[in-house]
Amino acid sequence: xxxxxxxxxxxxxxxxxxxxxxxxxxxxxxxxxxxxxxxxxxxxxxxxxxxxxxxxxxxxxxxxxxxxxxxxxxxxxxxxxxxxxxxxxxxxxxxxxxxxxxxxxxxxxxxxxxxxxxxxxxxxxxxxxxxxxxxxxxxxxxxxxxxxxxxxxxxxxxxxxxxxxxxxxxxxxxxxxxxxxxxxxxxxxxxxxxxxxxxxxxxxxxxxxxxxxxxxxxxxxxxxxxxxxxxxxxxxxxxxxxxxxxxxxxxxxxxxxxxxxxxxxxxxxxxxxxxxxxxxxxxxxxxxxxxxxxxxxxxxxxxxxxxxxxxxxxxxxxxxxxxxxxxxxxxxxxxxxxxxxxxxxxxxxxxxxxxxxxxxxxxxxxxxxxxxxxxxxxxxxxxxxxxxxxxxxxxxxxxxxxxxxxxxxxxxxxxxxx
Numbered sequence: 001x002x003x004x005x006x007x008x009x010x011x012x013x014x015x016x017x018x019x020x021x022x023x024x025x026x027x028x029x030x031x032x033x034x035x036x037x038x039x040x041x042x043x044x045x046x047x048x049x050x051x052x053x054x055x056x057x058x059x060x061x062x063x064x065x066x067x068x069x070x071x072x073x074x075x076x077x078x079x080x081x082x083x084x085x086x087x088x089x090x091x092x093x094x095x096x097x098x099x100x101x102x103x104x105x106x107x108x109x110x111x112x113x114x115x116x117x118x119x120x121x122x123x124x125x126x127x128x129x130x131x132x133x134x135x136x137x138x139x140x141x142x143x144x145x146x147x148x149x150x151x152x153x154x155x156x157x158x159x160x161x162x163x164x165x166x167x168x169x170x171x172x173x174x175x176x177x178x179x180x181x182x183x184x185x186x187x188x189x190x191x192x193x194x195x196x197x198x199x200x201x202x203x204x205x206x207x208x209x210x211x212x213x214x215x216x217x218x219x220x221x222x223x224x225x226x227x228x229x230x231x232x233x234x235x236x237x238x239x240x241x242x243x244x245x246x247x248x249x250x251x252x253x254x255x256x257x258x259x260x261x262x263x264x265x266x267x268x269x270x271x272x273x274x275x276x277x278x279x280x281x282x283x284x285x286x287x288x289x290x291x292x293x294x295x296x297x298x299x300x301x302x303x304x305x306x307x308x309x310x311x312x313x314x315x316x317x318x319x320x321x322x323x324x325x326x327x328x329x330x331x332x333x334x335x336x337x338x339x340x341x342x343x344x345x346x347x348x349x350x351x352x353x354x355x356x357x358x359x360x361x362x363x364x365x366x367x368x369x370x371x372x373x374x375x376x377x378x379x380x381x382x383x384x385x386x387x388x389x390x391x392x393x394x395x396x397x398x399x400x401x402x403x404x405x406x407x408x409x410x411x412x413x414x415x416x417x418x
Contacts, residue, residue: 015287017287021321022321031331033332036186043185046188048184051159051163052175054158057156059150063112063148065147067124068108068121069127070108072120090108090114096115098116119147162334165334166228166331166333190256191230191231192255193261194261198211198238200236201236215384216315219312226418232255241278245275245276249280257304258303258306259307260296262309276300280298282296292314306326311381311382313360313387321338342411343411345405346375347373347405348405349396349402353398356398358396360386361391363411373394391414392414392417393411393412393417394412395411
């Protein structure tokens with residue numbers, strides 16, 4: 001498990017900015033060192049343990065990029081089209097052992113190895129066959145055209161995959177192209193997930209008239225699994241300080257991270273802060289973020305704990321900006337900064353200076369083809385519909401106080417957040 005000292009997150013300043021909070025996490029969380037080997041088919045979403053240098057060049061041999069006719073550069077037509085006798089046929093997967101005779105051409109197909117001394121390929125669409133069966137080639141083709149040299153994509157020995165990369169399908173494809181069948185990866189981060197509050201009932205259980213079905217826990221577990229975590233669903237902890245403290249302490253030693261939702265504000269029935277302080281230490285972050293100001297960070301027996309707000313939108317937003325970088329840091333993953341794309345605002349909005357805000361928005365194409373962001377019509381941080389019926393978040397930086405229609409704003413697609 002990741003072991004941290006009780007004061008490694010100590011922060012005595014004013015309300016934290018998002019960047020300060022992320023920096024605090026990524027610089028002070030100790031990455032786990034346990035590794036495992038997985039089959040290539042199971043590597044998607046995992047963090048690669050070490051660099052992989054190309055064991056062979058890609059492509060491994062010089063080949064044709066098109067269906068056509070291979071030629072020596074010395075024989076390329078210059079001023080006018082020229083007819084050549086056919087000398088051989090090379091298919092993809094076949095061998096090209098014999099060199100093309102001077103003044104001849106060879107039929108070749110996409111992916112087939114270039115015959116010795118052949119350097120250029122004419123596309124079959126640009127070629128005609130005369131009455132005698134000779135291949136008539138046009139003038140003006142650039143030497144080396146339509147050929148993929150060995151190592152053109154990646155030379156042998158080049159570091160093609162970096163340790164710390166969170167593998168995606170394209171990385172798996174590259175490993176497969178090298179002929180690899182297994183990869184060394186960081187073992188999955190083990191996360192214990194709780195919800196807190198007497199007002200919650202788990203789906204499938206009886207719900208009192210004054211209770212809500214717990215949605216946050218299932219949202220957070222789904223988000224964690226998308227980050228490649230191994231998740232322990234520990235249900236709902238009731239609003240009782242002693243049982244909260246006992247539950248948190250019990251799971252700390254067997255997990256790399258504890259994640260709770262609810263009970264981290266300053267109300268009389270918000271007991272997470274006191275429960276954590278009784279079995280570990282906690283710094284209550286008052287992050288300068290909306291939605292999601294109340295976020296707790298603490299240490300229990302060397303295991304980091306993050307307490308997210310109870311409102312689902314606030315929980316979603318703070319997960320993306322706090323939990324996501326924490327998981328990557330615990331896995332020793334390379335940073336994956338969130339880079340908003342510029343779009344045009346189609347709404348008016350006012351905000352406080354010094355706070356980063358995230359506005360739920362949908363995208364549409366304007367009359368001139370420019371992407372426009374349309375704000376969800378309601379504001380509440382408890383509106384799950386606002387996450388379901390929008391495409392992402394408009395990020396408004398600390399210095400912005402007002403948005404007007406036509407202004408350029410940054411947009412984070414939900415698809416890019418995990």
